[in-house]
Amino acid sequence: MKKHLRYAFSQYGVKELEGHKNNPQIISYFTEIGYKGKHLKDETAWCSAFVNWVLKMCDAPYTGKLNARSWLEIGMKTNSPQPGDIVVLWRESKKSWKGHVGFYINQVDDEIFILGGNQDNQVKILGYPASRLLGYRVII
Numbered sequence: 001m002k003k004h005l006r007y008a009f010s011q012y013g014v015k016e017l018e019g020h021k022n023n024p025q026i027i028s029y030f031t032e033i034g035y036k037g038k039h040l041k042d043e044t045a046w047c048s049a050f051v052n053w054v055l056k057m058c059d060a061p062y063t064g065k066l067n068a069r070s071w072l073e074i075g076m077k078t079n080s081p082q083p084g085d086i087v088v089l090w091r092e093s094k095k096s097w098k099g100h101v102g103f104y105i106n107q108v109d110d111e112i113f114i115l116g117g118n119q120d121n122q123v124k125i126l127g128y129p130a131s132r133l134l135g136y137r138v139i140i
């Protein structure tokens with residue numbers, strides 16, 4: 001298993017806190033990659049912050065950006081993903097700037113299973129329709 005995938009699994013179950021409190025671990029995903037400020041909340045979209053944090057902690061290349069689609073510009077494109085490779089999906093529409101990013105686990109039929117942050121407000125594995133795929137990236 002790739003080192004960064006083991007590291008991502010170490011965060012499994014980290015989730016947003018209800019109400020006005022923020023989970024300090026989620027806030028650290030932002031601060032460790034250089035985003036600071038009182039405006040940060042655990043409700044802020046944090047899928048890319050999580051992937052950035054995991055890769056930074058493993059001394060691997062990372063984007064440092066909070067938009068999921070920024071991951072299409074790093075690493076090498078692949079059409080044969082392996083567990084731990086980056087998965088980038090579109091959100092709302094394929095032409096939107098919005099997206100989702102996480103670590104590839106596997107694919108069953110037309111569903112891609114991803115380990116990521118901000119999936120049902122927590123770090124967990126969740127399936128997404130393969131029709132939403134923008135690309136897979138191998139981080140070297």
